[in-house]
Amino acid sequence: MRSDVPALPGSCRWLLAWVAATVGLAGGGCAEPQPEMYSLAAPTIHVPAAPVPVSGPVVPRSDAPSSFAALVERVRPAVVNIHTTQEVDAVEFAAALLGSNGAGRDNQSLGSGFLIDDDGLILTSGHVIEKATEIRVILHNGTRVAADVVGLDRATDLALLRITPPEGIRPLALAGGDAIRVGDWVIAVGNPFGLASTVTAGIVSAIGRQDLELGRELTLADLLQTDASINPGNSGGPLVNMDGDVVGINTAINREGQGIGFAIPAHVARTILQPLRDEGRVRRAWLGIRMRPIDEEVAVQHGLEEGNGVRVTHVTEDGPAYRAGIRRDDLLLRFNEADIRNTTDLRWTVGMAGIGNTVPIELLRAGSTLTVEVTLGRMPEPD
Secondary structure (H helix, E strand, C coil), X not given: CCCCCCECCCCCCCCCCCCCCCECCCCCCCCCCCCCCCCCCCCCCCCCCCCCCCCCCCCCCCCCCCCCHHHHHHHHHHEEEEEEEECHXXXXXXXXXXXXXXXXXXXXXXXXXXXXXXXXXXXXXXXXXXXXXXXXXXXXXXXXXXXXXXXXXXXXXXXXXXXXXXXXXXCCCECCCCCCCCCCEEEEEECHHHCCCEEEEEEEEEXXXXXXXXXXXXXECCEEEECCCCCCCCCCCEEECCCCCEEEEEEEECCCCXXXXXXXXXXXXXXXXXHHHHHXXXXXXXXXXXXXXXXXXXXXXXXXXXXXXXXXXXXXXXXXXXXXXXXXXXXXXEECCEECCCHHHXXXXXXXXXXXXXXXXXXXXXXXXXXXXEECEECXXXX
């Protein structure tokens, strides 16, 4: 596990790619040291005034918000506080990632979520409710209701809950993949440390963050990065654009820095909502290989753009790739007529390509370019 990027717990334990191998976690929970308090005030220093250039008045940019109040009033009612009672090992795992947020040894944990339709469906982070023996949701008006798990997808760390549909609350819509740009304003709404309906604001700092290992089987990719403040208890809460649409589901932070948070893009959630709603799980397609990035030396040797494509390190005997003729050391360049960016990209793309579908894969072998047709299998169930 990458200790510098822990998942935000519901009390404790978050793109977006399918996982090739389980990531182990060692060690237990530890309490965060209390920060040293210090004054931000600085001594007054008198500096001679610089000449003021003659210019016209500064006109604020029309897209810079003067206040987020109207947006918050529209969004906050749909955001819920999630209280769970979890099995001991789930709580200990979460505590090891970020430390307890006050829930303690009674196995209580906290998280966030938000209503996505009028039927009482709530989207949240998988680690918020995984192994929970009891789930209760607190609405914006303080009403407490029981919640049932509709579906859980560990590969994306997303889950669906259902409650009795509340009256008078407008659900939040998930934005499309092209609805966010680096530099866009966003707000995060959630329940950090149990502080209900907390709102913070910032911008989208980056998109497409890759291979952030978050423990066990979570290796998320294509994440949004934001400097809007998120903390333990924010997991599962929405990251919202200025149109009031959800662009991400808050899931992780970097504890070594400040203002470095991560969210699962809304377009990823959109791709798995239907199977989660219908079957309670996401069944993914399978290629049957192990792979690694193409190193610089091999890329230069074959005139490939560095960072694109993958190198096959193992082919499962009688698996889909094996039957299509893919072999060890083949360089896979394109999948279903789209460039392969990296290993994480290929895992996700294959997983969502459809079990039983036949797709072309372009590869490089011994200096020759080949195209093979692969009929995708079903991802084996984890042990």
